[in-house]
Amino acid sequence: MSNDKKIPFKPTFNLTQDVEKKLRNFKYKILVLSGKGGVGKTFISSMLSLALAEKARTVAILDADIHGSSIPSILGLHGTRHYADEEGNILPVEGPLGVKVVAVNLMLDSPDLPVVWRGPLVSRAILDLLSKVKWGSGDYLIVDLPPGTGDAIITITQSIPSITGAIIVTAPNMLSETIVSKAINFAAKNNIRLLGIVENLSYYKCPHCGRISQVLGKSTGEQLAGKFGTRLLAKIPIDPSINDAIDQGVPYILAYKDGEAAKAIRSLADELISIVES
Numbered sequence: 304m305s306n307d308k309k310i311p312f313k314p315t316f317n318l319t320q321d322v323e324k325k326l327r328n329f330k331y332k333i334l335v336l337s338g339k340g341g342v343g344k345t346f347i348s349s350m351l352s353l354a355l356a357e358k359a360r361t362v363a364i365l366d367a368d369i370h371g372s373s374i375p376s377i378l379g380l381h382g383t384r385h386y387a388d389e390e391g392n393i394l395p396v397e398g399p400l401g402v403k404v405v406a407v408n409l410m411l412d413s414p415d416l417p418v419v420w421r422g423p424l425v426s427r428a429i430l431d432l433l434s435k436v437k438w439g440s441g442d443y444l445i446v447d448l449p450p451g452t453g454d455a456i457i458t459i460t461q462s463i464p465s466i467t468g469a470i471i472v473t474a475p476n477m478l479s480e481t482i483v484s485k486a487i488n489f490a491a492k493n494n495i496r497l498l499g500i501v502e503n504l505s506y507y508k509c510p511h512c513g514r515i516s517q518v519l520g521k522s523t524g525e526q527l528a529g530k531f532g533t534r535l536l537a538k539i540p541i542d543p544s545i546n547d548a549i550d551q552g553v554p555y556i557l558a559y560k561d562g563e564a565a566k567a568i569r570s571l572a573d574e575l576i577s578i579v580e581s
């Protein structure tokens with residue numbers, strides 16, 4: 304046996320630590336989750352970011368929904384992409400009102416390309432991505448998580464340091480106990496404070512006669528929030544102008560300032576501010 308000096312082998316698992324370092328400088332880190340896809344989680348995350356920025360908060364948003372990344376379209380970010388600095392750090396894209404945006408879609412040569420990462424690779428890719436973003440500092444980081452409570456969500460959640468809390472987005476017909484309780488259990492298991500529920504697609508108000516219809520079914524938001532010991536933060540109505548804004552490539556709450564849903568989102572931002580900043 305040679306007498307060469309041997310250095311003990313130490314595995315380095317510093318990816319998570321790198322992520323923590325990069326995300327350390329946000330005052331409030333808010334997760335937006337839903338028990339089920341298609342309830343408007345991405346729309347709410349994006350508009351909430353803008354509503355907070357309107358209220359003079361510095362905001363960043365992370366599109367962690369790798370397979371269904373759509374924040375750039377909802378924020379009207381077309382023809383833009385992420386660049387890296389000389390040290391290889393990913394620079395966030397500056398969105399409307401100075402909101403910093405990080406999204407997988409903004410790394411692809413074309414937003415139409417599918418992301419074909421699977422299972423563990425997704426989790427690893429998210430960590431890798433998060434460890435390289437030069438976020439800087441700010442008041443709020445809004446994290447739009449993928450739907451459900453799978454692997455990717457667990458990885459992201461565990462790598463974000465001192466999460467302020469989670470908002471659960473749901474819709475009247477999906478406000479079943481099972482779906483809300485899944486999201487609540489997930490938050491509880493990961494020691495994440497539950498900030499409350501947002502009932503999206505809650506009702507439709509006729510712009511001509513003002514009549515309110517509960518198109519997707521009876522609202523049970525208050526009742527469920529009470530049952531699970533949390534609060535109903537907002538009821539966001541169905542507003543056809545939302546999809547008009549997306550088609551026009553402009554952010555809804557900036558283009559339709561007086562829209563019913565825009566007002567509801569601003570009051571959601573007020574509610575969030577009063578909960579986390581008080």
Ligand SMILES: Nc1ncnc2c1ncn2[C@@H]1O[C@H](COP(=O)(O)OP(=O)(O)OP(=O)(O)O)[C@@H](O)[C@H]1O
Pocket residue numbers: 337339340341342343344345346347368371373449450503504505539540541542543545546549564
């Ligand atoms: N209140 C609303 N009124 C009208 N349209 C809405 C409303 N909320 C969301 N939408 C529209 O519904 C569609 C789905 O919304 P979104 O992509 O935000 O859902 P999601 O929950 O993030 O979906 P997934 O989890 O599958 O990514 C979008 O076209 C969005 O513009």
